[in-house]
Amino acid sequence: MATSGKKSALFVCLGNICRSPIAEAVFRKMAADAGVVEKWRIDSAATSNYEIGNPPDHRGQACMKRHGVPMQHVARKWVIDSGATSDWNIGSSPDARGVACLRKHGVETSHRARQVTNDDFMTFEYILCMDESNLSELNRRANLVKNAVAKVELLGSYDPKKQRIIEDPYYGSDEDFEKVYEQCVRCCKAFLEKNS
């Protein structure tokens, strides 16, 4: 997708169903509230192929609903892409358990996990990830792309509270998702201020 003069940020985590969709939705709401969302290309992706085609984790959706951050509306209104680092599940439909769970919570979303592509390294100004394993995998991938322009950074490097790592909540509780949300709010606020 041409980013034609827009600033651009790709949020990345391991599966693109927990941390990076939260960071993407938080940043998009902040940019919209600041009246600058049209100036940004915003997306999220995974370093792994674990969840290709699956919607965001229901715990993250519930967290966003509690905080009034529109994850599903935004997904419907915006063309949100997501992809995979491998080709194992290309074209697969979302996991039935995830869709059933979202429907149970009355949440429709068109967000689907995708993997980072070589094109992402050539078209995004910032690729912001969550932990050291995301960072080393992204740096490894970036080095394989001739015209990589993206600045690959930890989203946590923007945290005024200096919590550099946003831990994977996949095996965690609603509390762990709350912590991911609070960290994303602090970091996205600082990142947007730096780029305004």
Ligand SMILES: N#Cc1ccccc1-c1cc(NCCCN2CCCCC2)c2ccccc2n1
């Ligand atoms: N891996 C790890 C790991 C280690 C520590 C903490 C969390 C996780 C963890 C595990 C997941 N899926 C279960 C394993 C998937 N299978 C792993 C072997 C290949 C076939 C797929 C996640 C799925 C989505 C988002 C985050 C996830 N994070």
